[in-house]
Amino acid sequence: xxxxxxxxxxxxxxxxxxxxxxxxxxxxxxxxxxxxxxxxxxxxxxxxxxxxxxxxxxxxxxxxxxxxxxxxxxxxxxxxxxxxxxxxxxxxxxxxxxxxxxxxxxxxxxxxxxxxxxxxxxxxxxxxxxxxxxxxxxxxxxxxxxxxxxxxxxxxxxxxxxxxxxxxxxxxxxxxxxxxxxxxxxxxxxxxxxxxxxxxxxxxxxxxxxxxxxxxxxxxxxxxxxxxxxxxxxxxxxxxxxxxxxxxxxxxxxxxxxxxxxxxxxxxxxxxxxxxxxxxxxxxxxxxxxxxxxxxxxxxxxxxxxxxxxxxxxxxxxxxxxxxxxxxxxxxxxxxxxxxxxxxxxxxxxxxxxxxxxxxxxxxx
Numbered sequence: 010x011x012x013x014x015x016x017x018x019x020x021x022x023x024x025x026x027x028x029x030x031x032x033x034x035x036x037x038x039x040x041x042x043x044x045x046x047x048x049x050x051x052x053x054x055x056x057x058x059x060x061x062x063x064x065x066x067x068x069x070x071x072x073x074x075x076x077x078x079x080x081x082x083x084x085x086x087x088x089x090x091x092x093x094x095x096x097x098x099x100x101x102x103x104x105x106x107x108x109x110x111x112x113x114x115x116x117x118x119x120x121x122x123x124x125x126x127x128x129x130x131x132x133x134x135x136x137x138x139x140x141x142x143x144x145x146x147x148x149x150x151x152x153x154x155x156x157x158x159x160x161x162x163x164x165x166x167x168x169x170x171x172x173x174x175x176x177x178x179x180x181x182x183x184x185x186x187x188x189x190x191x192x193x194x195x196x197x198x199x200x201x202x203x204x205x206x207x208x209x210x211x212x213x214x215x216x217x218x219x220x221x222x223x224x225x226x227x228x229x230x231x232x233x234x235x236x237x238x239x240x241x242x243x244x245x246x247x248x249x250x251x252x253x254x255x256x257x258x259x260x261x262x263x264x265x266x267x268x269x270x271x272x273x274x275x276x277x278x279x280x281x282x283x284x285x286x287x288x289x290x291x292x293x294x295x296x297x298x299x300x301x302x303x304x305x306x307x308x309x310x311x312x313x314x315x316x317x318x319x320x321x322x323x324x325x326x327x328x329x330x331x332x333x334x335x336x337x338x339x340x341x342x343x344x345x346x347x348x349x350x351x352x353x354x355x356x357x358x359x360x361x362x363x364x365x366x367x368x369x370x371x372x373x374x
Contacts, residue, residue, distance in 0.1 A: 015372070016114070019364040020096050023116040026140045027094035032118055034094050037078045043068040045077060049348060050316060059100050059111075071100035076317065076342065076359065077349070079119050083357075084350040090122040096364075109334065119359030121346070126356045127286060130321040130341060131293035133358050137325065137337055138299060140362065144370045146325040146336055150263065151310025152290075153177065153340070154320040155270065155283040159256055162279020163249055165190065166242060168235070178316030180309070187253065192244035204240055207233045252277050259308030263291055266306035290321060317345040321358065327370055336370070337362040 028034060044067070046054045059071040072078060075095050083091060096116045118136065120129050138148065160173045169190055176182040188194035252273055259266055270284045291301045311322030320341030327333050339360020347354040 015368050016365055019368045019371075020114060020116055023140055023362055023364055023367070024094055024096050027092075027116070027118045027136075030092065030118070030136050032092040032094035035079070035082065037072070037075060037082070037095060037097070039072055039098070040066075040069045041072045041078055042066070043070040045081065045349070046070060046073070049077070049345075057102055059102065073101050074099050075115060075117050075361065076119065076345070079117075079359075080342070080345050080349050080357065083119075083121055084346060084353060084355075090124070090355070092121075093119045093359075114364050115361040116364050117359060117361040119357060121355050121357045123356040126320075126341070126343075126358070127289045127293050129356070129358050130290050131297055131299075133339060133360060134294060134321075134323055135297040135299060137323070137339065137360055137362070141325055141337060141367065144325075144336070144367065145328065147305065147328040148323065148325050149305045149307055149310055150321070150323045151307045152283065152287050152321055153311050153318050154286065155280050156253075156256055156308065156312075157319060158280045158283040159253055159277055162277060163245065163253075165245055166239075169239070169242070178312050180312050183312075187245075187250065190242075190245050191247070191250040193250070196240065200236070201240075204233070204237045207237055248276070255308075256280075257309040259306070261306055263301050263304040263306040266308070267291065286320075311340055317342040319344045323360065327366070330370075333366060334363070336366045 024034065040061075043054075043058075043060050046058065054070075054073070058073040060068060061070075062068050075097070079093055079095065083093070094117065097114065098112050099115050100112045102111060118133065120133055122129050134148075134150075156177060157174060160170055160177070163170055163173075169186075173183060173186055173190075176186060185194070189196070255269075255273055259269055261269060267284070267288055270280065270287060274281045274284050287306075291304075294304070295301050310324070311318050318340035320343060322340035323338070324335040325337040326335050337360055339358070341356070341358040343354065343356045346357050
């Protein structure tokens, strides 16, 4: 069997497993409207996707993933419980030093059902574990909902908490903001001097030279006013900053991680409900016969994916091949259904498998 035939056979095998689990197989266009992704993620998405322009359809993008178009399709249908499966290529730009292809095949499964989200999480994870059995993969899990609850529970102005939540999926920017808000990173001298002149009433825009970019003078002044007001805010407490650090850096087996999260919740009650969901999910996974004692949990897992996961997240990795990308990834994305539902919403969880990696690992034995 040729390589292409073996890959096709693997795609069929995985797709049939998802169909047997109750999924309706759907086919989605390769070209997607860019407007939706830009509305969701801003201009940053241009750095990760291939865009083009059509005289009639406007700006289009080669689909960087399947989840967004699946959610759009489902929410337009009336948002009733459903399961979907799909297969095809996705397209992502790569770093200059990357040896990964700009396109690869994915086979995915999405479950829309709000009756018991914890049970749905366990169902999807158990299904992926079964489909990938025999490959000796390491499973990693996490819950972005814990970190989001921690940020929203901070004793800080709402705009600071909103900025931190917005950058949860940009770890470096999140860290820079946290260091700034906590006072661990001093304000750059240039910004300090600019804000001082702005407070004095100096016309800092007149001294800045010609206007370049999309922001007008009024928007810039409003932004300077926000920065000046923020500079007067007291820093986040060292205790709260330390608790956030503990969550982000947490890496333990799932039962040990749960115990650690319970300890953190004593000092940060805002995460109590999210920690209870972690506990309930582990019970649901154990009820499906999964060995949760050996399951890894990472407090910061899922933060470098497309920024729609807002709860349970998981991935499967080839332990003997750390050079490979994840064989499968997935998670919960309730907020995405709200964003695309036009007022409606339905809790949803799903994931994707890279069939080419599955095929390669099977061939390697």
